[in-house]
Amino acid sequence: MNMEERQFQEIKEAGWRRALSSDEKAALQRFLAAHPEAQEAWREEAALNHLLERLPVAPVSTNFTARVLQAAQAARPRSAWRDWFAWYGWLPEGRLPRLAMCSVMIGLGLFSFRESQAGHRAKMARELAGVSRVAALPSMEWLKDFDTINRISQVKVADDDLLAALE
Amino acid sequence: MATPLDPDAALMLRVKRGDMKAFEELVEKYKQPIINMGFRMLRDSDEAEDLAQSVFIRVHQSAGRYEVSAKFSTWIFTIARRLCLNEIRRRGRHPAESIDSSQGDREDQAPRQFEDVKTFSPPEAFLQEELAQKIEEALSRLPAQQRLAIVLCRQDELSYEEIARVLGCSVSATKSLIHRGRETLKAKIKPYLRSGAWGEDDPKLCR
Numbered sequence: 001m002n003m004e005e006r007q008f009q010e011i012k013e014a015g016w017r018r019a020l021s022s023d024e025k026a027a028l029q030r031f032l033a034a035h036p037e038a039q040e041a042w043r044e045e046a047a048l049n050h051l052l053e054r055l056p057v058a059p060v061s062t063n064f065t066a067r068v069l070q071a072a073q074a075a076r077p078r079s080a081w082r083d084w085f086a087w088y089g090w091l092p093e094g095r096l097p098r099l100a101m102c103s104v105m106i107g108l109g110l111f112s113f114r115e116s117q118a119g120h121r122a123k124m125a126r127e128l129a130g131v132s133r134v135a136a137l138p139s140m141e142w143l144k145d146f147d148t149i150n151r152i153s154q155v156k157v158a159d160d161d162l163l164a165a166l167e
Numbered sequence: 168m169a170t171p172l173d174p175d176a177a178l179m180l181r182v183k184r185g186d187m188k189a190f191e192e193l194v195e196k197y198k199q200p201i202i203n204m205g206f207r208m209l210r211d212s213d214e215a216e217d218l219a220q221s222v223f224i225r226v227h228q229s230a231g232r233y234e235v236s237a238k239f240s241t242w243i244f245t246i247a248r249r250l251c252l253n254e255i256r257r258r259g260r261h262p263a264e265s266i267d268s269s270q271g272d273r274e275d276q277a278p279r280q281f282e283d284v285k286t287f288s289p290p291e292a293f294l295q296e297e298l299a300q301k302i303e304e305a306l307s308r309l310p311a312q313q314r315l316a317i318v319l320c321r322q323d324e325l326s327y328e329e330i331a332r333v334l335g336c337s338v339s340a341t342k343s344l345i346h347r348g349r350e351t352l353k354a355k356i357k358p359y360l361r362s363g364a365w366g367e368d369d370p371k372l373c374r
Contacts, residue, residue: 058206117372
């Protein structure tokens with residue numbers, strides 16, 4: 001894009017928003033005289049600007065401001081302390097439902113705390129029971145012939161002489 | 168050198184201190200542009216008013232946290248844009264519901280009152296109305312962001328930089344949105360543009 005074209009583009013962009021200044025109009029005339037092929041495009045641009053400018057404004061009710069002021073008074077801004085409790089907003093509307101919801105939440109919290117405490121205690125009890133079973137094992141004196149007894153249990157053939165003597 | 172305070176921001180600082188008169192001044196100044204924007208976006212004058220009312224209530228509710236960081240007009244149009252797009256999205260999800268159904272306090276409010284205004288004189292009324300209708304229709308078929316860019320572009324208060332801030336994109340992207348939207352509009356109303364029916368004899372057109 002050369003300098004002239006850039007200037008034309010800037011004039012077009014200015015025309016999208018507002019009426020052109022006298023300097024801009026003069027620059028436009030010079031550009032269109034030098035580039036007659038751009039005249040059709042400019043005509044369309046100008047026509048669209050004109051139509052957009054003349055679009056009817058939306059109707060506004062005569063008591064709009066009064067209604068807004070009334071609504072703004074009704075929806076007073078929240079105080080600073082309530083901003084601290086912004087999370088509170090997702091609770092249901094109304095004091096009683098909120099109280100009920102909070103009670104349920106606190107109840108659930110206490111219940112889960114008690115459950116976790118009970119679980120912890122049960123785990124401790126199981127661990128203590130394991131320790132007590134270890135304490136109930138035979139003493140070391142009983143275990144001194146363990147190897148001999150163990151070997152006897154591994155003899156596969158019956159000792160006939162011993163059996164006969166025993167009879 | 169300190170930049171002078173935007174007069175609307177100064178009014179907003181008074182609203183922050185609880186001055187309802189300042190709030191009323193802001194409502195008076197911005198009601199027409201915000202309702203126009205809502206009307207072009209939602210194509211319903213009642214919904215445009217409801218939207219504008221929501222915008223002003225948001226402004227009032229946010230007054231306590233308001234800090235002068237940008238021009239007031241940029242801020243209020245950004246709120247209006249968000250509410251417009253939310254409404255368009257909501258309509259997409261629940262096409263049969265009106266914005267009224269989400270405002271339970273309507274019964275407590277005074278009914279709307281309109282002035283009886285005639286916009287065009289009888290001889291040119293028909294053609295101008297037809298043209299206005301054509302362009303409104305063509306506008307309404309543009310993608311929301313292009314339509315918004317074109318509507319905001321006609322707001323005297325906003326520069327391209329500010330429009331870009333409202334739309335949440337760069338200045339070049341904003342100009343591109345406007346350009347593409349305008350090209351679509353031109354294509355749709357080309358026969359009217361070429362016929363000169365839009366009033367090319369109007370002296371104001373030498374622009």
